[in-house]
Amino acid sequence: MSRITRRSFLKKCGKAARAGALLVGAGAPYVFSRNIVKAAESDTIKVGILHSLSGTIAIIETSLHNAELLAIEEINAKGGVLGKKLQPVVEDPQSMVQVFAEKAKKLLLEDKVVAVLGCYTSASRQSVLPVFEQYNGVLLYPTLYEAQECSKNCFYTGAVPNQQLDDFVPWIINTLGRKKFYLIGANYIYPKETNREVKALLRKHGGQVVAEEYSPLGATEFSTNINKIASSGCDVVFSDLVGDQIVAFYKQFKEFGITAKDIPICTPITTEQEIAAMGPENAVGHYTSFNYFQSVKTPQNQSFVERYKARYGKNAVTNAVMEAAYFETYFLAQAIAKVKSTDPDALIYEGLPGQEFLAPQGKVKIDEKNHHTWLWARIGRANEQGQFDIVWKSDNWIRPQPWVPYLYPDKACDFTDPRVQSRLKKPWSEEKNRSGTINL
Amino acid sequence: MQQIRTDAHIRQVSRTVRNIRHTPMIPLWAIIGGTAIVALIGAYPYYGTDAYVLSLLGKFLCYAIFALSIDLIWGFTGILSLGQAVYFGIGAYVIALSLKMNYTLTHATRYGHKIPDFMEWNGLTEVPHFMTPLMNKPFAVVCALAVPTLLAFLFGAITFKRHIYGVYCAVITLAEALILQDFIIEYQAYTGGFNGITDYSNYSGKWFLWFILAVTVAFFIIARVLTHSRVGTVLKSVRDNELRAEFMGYNVANYRIFVFCVSAFMAATAGAMYAAWVGLVSFLDTGPVYSIEAVIWTAVGGRGTVVGPFVGAFLVKGAEFFLSGTLAEWWQIIVGGLFIAVVLIMPDGIVGSLAKWARHRRRAISREVLEDSEPNVEACQLDWDAGATPKVQEKTR
Incomplete structure (x- = not known):
């Protein structure tokens, strides 16, 4: 044995x-x-960073992540906030909306971050908002989006349609002299809502919609659409295509033989990033409306571009969403310094509203009432270098209007309104409506 | 070596052989482990950070059931499905739609209508008639479970009856998942499209976690009983040699359809609970990527074992989760490397390899005992061991 x-x-x-x-x-x-x-733990203030570093939208979101880290490094180099350093807590939501919600929960509950800088698509924002509302967190969201939303727990530092379209559409009609619009977009919420406003503006300014078309997200074959565009008699294409679609559409547009002189493509989405991906020769002469271009000539921007290139390589390009990601980090730092606390309600009600910053695009400010941001409007024409020549710039910064009056005359967003405040005072378990929207 | 047989020897031999032949339905370790897990959850406080851990746990349990459903058809019957998320997704979407429509009755959208927001921005003004019955929650639950099961039956009747299996079957299931995903994105007025369905009141109380846990235990027992019964033996024989099973007189197609339906039912239940617990579904939950992910969990945990999918889902998802936080830039490479390592070092998965090793050990012991006693007892050795694969038997002989 x-x-x-x-x-x-x-x-x-x-x-x-x-x-x-x-x-x-x-x-x-x-x-x-x-x-x-x-x-x-003890001597830092934790800030969550929630941008996809893998998956389909990683290209653009990585640039936002980089811009936010750059801003945090700069803030820390200047001594941090309240004598403490900002400590980024980075999570990778993998371009999947479920993971966004899960990671948002983790950042709020487990890491106890003071605020989260994050999200890019509307889908991801909508998936995390219920989490922020339930646990009373602070989200700073840098992307241009379709508006008609304002959550107590979210601050929107990207453009809303009135800051990109209200001047752009009349400019196309009056300056370019083109009235027959062909609307093409990806089939989801942002293009649909944007085109609703474009159509209203066209009615107001005497333009005309020749056709309105939506292609499935991710579809990159546009030959039939371009055929239709050529034979439709339109004189301008208004595009709300996103991501890889932009690259494919511009390329096929040029291959078909239509030049920007015949039919220019006007869009509120295409940035330097997509132009770099498609090759500048495909985009020459087409127009984009944005708050910021890399070619903006302000001293702040020149230094921002230099610092960004010094940090991430000399071939790195900057873009509008990234710029918003950059200055929203400063907004947060200033707000914490102002209220001398990391309490979410202090930040939401006193710290962030009214916060100003001299951003690369010019001076920007969070609106005191509606959590959106005052921004500048610019129109750029793509040139041979893959940059934009700025052909028009607004005289002043533009107030954000989450509910544009010409479409929604009886609605507004106002967190200083007593009705909204009394509603938001109740805990989440009693009142799940955390929106600042009121009926006028 | 001649030895005098003693009573003690005989007792020992018969005990060993009995132990090997009759592995119990629910082994002792499963009972002890299960009870320990239940006790742990019961003792776990449900607030703050801990609520977050429990919310993850509920989710992981749903993933584990989903992986188990794949294990039933792939590990035990040899049908590789790359579209199992179809059944998970339908279950999840039906429940999410029902909860969302109920939620909007009391919470108007941003335009002030009492319909889901995705219907609104697609131009609908009221909930379409064919969707109103889903407002009734019990009916929605029945739908969420019955529709995927029926769909699986149809699928099985079409493919298995026509002797379509192996790689062709995998391709068809993959196409199935792609079709459903495109359908959901395209018909966004009814499904929420790319944005998915979110912002409805989900069941996040601890009682629902107990419910998920109870269902998990039930499915574990069902899977265990099913695979260790006579039916399970037939399924395995279908997997190992379909022709031989058919010549023996078994209707192979019917067995396949049956197990495919059971598996779809499990996946649908997991999906339904997932939607109710997490409060968010998206088209990704129905797609091929998610299906393949679950196949990977099963492979890592050990296909052809009932515990394997649980281990795989918790390990892979857990690693993914913790690594994507601490090493955000590297985690994919690490998880990928882990997967390759497991497949190369332990082709039977973690549990499969452990079980194999335990079996070898038991067999080695019994052989020693048998050698010590009567030589010809060896002849009737382990061929009856239900879990042993032919390859293993080759080696031991």
Whole structure:
């Protein structure tokens, strides 16, 4: 029997070793993460950064992530906020809306961040908003979007349609002298809502819609659409295509033989980033309306572009959404310094509203009432270098209107309104409506 | 080696052989482990950071059931489905739609209508008639479970009856997932399209976690009983040699359809609970990528074992989760590397390899015992061991 005993003893040892190895393997990442967080807990202010670093929208979101890290590094180099350094807590939501919601929950509950800088698509914002509203967190959202929304827990530093379209559409009609619009967009909420406003503006300024078309998200074959465009008699294409679609559409447009002189493409979305991806020769002469272009000639922008290139390589390009991501980080730092606290309600009601910053695009400000941002409007024409020649600039910064009056005359967003305030005073469990929208 | 047979010897031999032949339906370790997990959750406080951990747990349990449903058809029956998320997704969407429509009755949209927001921005002014029955929650639950099961039956009746299996079957299921995904994106007025369905009142109380846990335990027992019963033996024989099973007189197609329906039912239940618990579904939950992910969990955990999918789902999802936080730029490479390592080092998955190793050990012990006693007892050794694959038997002989 001694043979068996020795053998089984050895085997038991082996078993224990394997079990131990498994345990260590499974537990290590957890312990690891805990230690990192603990080590820096006391003397820092934690800021969540929630942009996809992998998946389909990683290209643009990585640039937002980079801009926010750059801003945090700069703030820390100047001594931080309230004598503490900002500590970024980076999560990768993998371009998937479910993961966005899950990571938002983690940042708020487990890391207890003071605010989250994050999201890019409307889908991702809509998926995380319920989480921020339930746990009363602060989200700073840098993307241009379709508006008609204002959540107590969200601050929108990107453009809303009235800041991109209200001057753009009349400009196309009056300056370019083109009245027959062909609307083409991706089939989801942003293009649909944007085109609703474009159509209203066309009615107001005497333009005309020749056709309105939506292609499935991700579709990159446009030959039939371009055929239709050529034969429709339109004299301008208004495009709300997004992502890879932009690259494919511009390329096929040029291959078909239509030049920007015949039919220019006008869009509120295409940035330097997409032009770099398609090759500048495909975009020459087409127009984009944005608050910011890399070619903006302000001293702040020249220094921003220099610092960005110094940090991320000399081929890096900047874009409008990234610029918003950059200055929203400063908004947050200034707000924390102002209220001397990291309490979300203090930030939401006193810290962030009214906050001003001299951004690369010019001076910007968070509106005191509606959580959106005063921005500048510009129209750029793409040139051979893949940059934009700015052909028009607004005389002043433009007030954000989440509900444009020509479409929604009886609605507005106002967090200073007593009706809204009394509603928001109730805890989330009693009142789930966290919006600042009121009926006038 | 001649030895005098003693009573003790005989007792030991018969005990060993009995142990090997009759592995219990629910082994002791599963009972102990299960009870421990239940006790742990019960003792876990439900607030703040801990609420977050529990919310993850509920989600992981849904993933695990989903992986189990794939294991039933792939690991035990040899049907590789790359579109299992279709059944998960339909279950999830039906429940999410029902909850969303109920939610909008009391919470008007931003335009002030009592319909889901995605219907509104697509130009609908009221909930379409064919969707109103879903407002009734019990009916929605029945739909969420029955529709995927029926769909699986139809699918099985079409493909398995025509002897379509193997790689062709995998391709068809993949196409199925792609079609559903495109359908959801295209008909966004009814499905929420690219944005998915979010912002409805989900069941986030601890009682629902208990419910998910109860369903998980139930499915674990069902899977265990099913695969260790006579039916399970037939399924495995279908997997290992379809022709031989058919010559033995079994209707292979019917067995396949049956297990495919059971698996779809499980996936649908997981999806329905997922939607009710998480409060968010998107077209990604129905797509091929998610299906393939679940196949990977099963492979890592160990296909052809009931515990494997649980281990795989928790390990892969857990690693993904913790690593994507701590090493945001590297986690994909690490998780990918782990996957390759597991497949190369342990082709049967973690649980599969452990089980194989345990079996070897038991067999080695019993052989020692048998060698010590009567030589010809060895002849009737382990061929009856239900879990053993032919390859293993080759080696031991």
